[in-house]
Amino acid sequence: QKEVEQNSGPLSVPEGAIASLNCTYSDRGSQSFFWYRQYSGKSPELIMFIYSNGDKEDGRFTAQLNKASQYVSLLIRDSQPSDSATYLCAARLSSNTGKLIFGQGTTLQVKP
Amino acid sequence: GAGVSQSPSNKVTEKGKDVELRCDPISGHTALYWYRQSLGQGLEFLIYFQGNSAPDKSGLPSDRFSAERTGGSVSTLTIQRTQQEDSAVYLCASSHSQGRNTIYFGEGSWLTVV
Numbered sequence: 001q002k003e004v005e006q007n008s009g010p011l012s013v014p015e016g017a018i019a020s021l022n023c024t025y026s027d028r029g030s031q032s033f034f035w036y037r038q039y040s041g042k043s044p045e046l047i048m049f050i051y052s053n054g055d056k057e058d059g060r061f062t063a064q065l066n067k068a069s070q071y072v073s074l075l076i077r078d079s080q081p082s083d084s085a086t087y088l089c090a091a092r093l094s095s096n097t098g099k100l101i102f103g104q105g106t107t108l109q110v111k112p
Numbered sequence: 113g114a115g116v117s118q119s120p121s122n123k124v125t126e127k128g129k130d131v132e133l134r135c136d137p138i139s140g141h142t143a144l145y146w147y148r149q150s151l152g153q154g155l156e157f158l159i160y161f162q163g164n165s166a167p168d169k170s171g172l173p174s175d176r177f178s179a180e181r182t183g184g185s186v187s188t189l190t191i192q193r194t195q196q197e198d199s200a201v202y203l204c205a206s207s208h209s210q211g212r213n214t215i216y217f218g219e220g221s222w223l224t225v226v
Contacts, residue, residue: 034214043203043217044155088155099168100145100205100215104154 003027004091006103014111019076021106023089026070033065033072036088038105044088048074079110114138116218118204124224125194133189133221137206144187145207145215146179150200158202161187162209194225 006023013019025033032051036044050056050063050072062075072091076083086105093099117136125131137144146158157171161181172178176194181187191198201222207215 036217043201043219046214046216049214090155099157099160101157102147102155 002103003093003101004089004103006087006089006106008104008106010107010109012109012111013079015079015081017079017110019079019083019108019110021074021076021087021089021108023072023074023103024070025072025089025091025101027091027093028067028070030091030093032092033063034090034092034100035061035063035072035074036090036102038086038088040085047087076108079108081110081112084108084110116204116206116216118202118218118221120221121219122222122224124226127196127225128193130190130192131194131223133191133202133204133223135187135189135204135206135218137185137187137204138216140208141206141216142184142209143207143213143215144181145205146187146189147203147205148200149203149220155203158189191223194223196225199223199225 004025034049035047037047038044048063050065056063060077064073086107088105089103090100119134144161147155149155159179160168163184164181176192179189201220203220205215205217207213
């Protein structure tokens with residue numbers, strides 16, 4: 001079992017719709033979770049991080065964490081074509097090394 | 113500097129040659145990470161530094177790979193006797209210490225082994 005799993009997609013949504021991206025993790029002791037966006041040929045850029053159960057909102061983005069079920073999600077409201085990218089979920093493991101483990105990423109396509 | 117700086121940005125090398133990739137982290141960041149990303153794949157963890165020491169080198173794929181960090185700042189990733197399967201983007205990232213601190217990536221070094 002991979003430590004962080006994502007559906008590779010592509011996930012296709014029409015412009016203006018809500019895109020829902022999901023991620024599960026295997027290390028129950030993981031404490032912090034991150035969503036990065038990566039455009040083709042570019043390095044990952046941080047979108048959001050979440051540590052506590054529940055929702056965290058930042059503009060059009062909402063991160064959701066459910067530690068009991070070991071899943072993290074990212075909702076993108078009013079999706080725009082410029083949101084088309086690969087979204088990487090990452091979990092910081094409970095060990096002291098601080099290592100951040102990434103999922104394979106979900107490709108999102110927002111169609112005008 | 114303002115961000116994580118990596119060099120070279122692109123490197124084409126012949127199979128069997130050694131290469132060195134350099135990373136200059138964000139000023140004040142004590143934690144430094146190396147990841148590798150092959151075409152169309154996710155990020156593969158290679159090694160993590162806290163200061164000059166490497167508490168986790170579990171991701172280094174073989175003994176041809178090594179990394180060091182000096183002065184708690186610049187890090188060098190060395191790949192000896194490169195193979196074609198080493199072709200990938202090598203991404204460096206840094207953060208304040210560890211725990212909840214987010215990590216920020218450089219633009220990567222694109223390595224092609226021919």
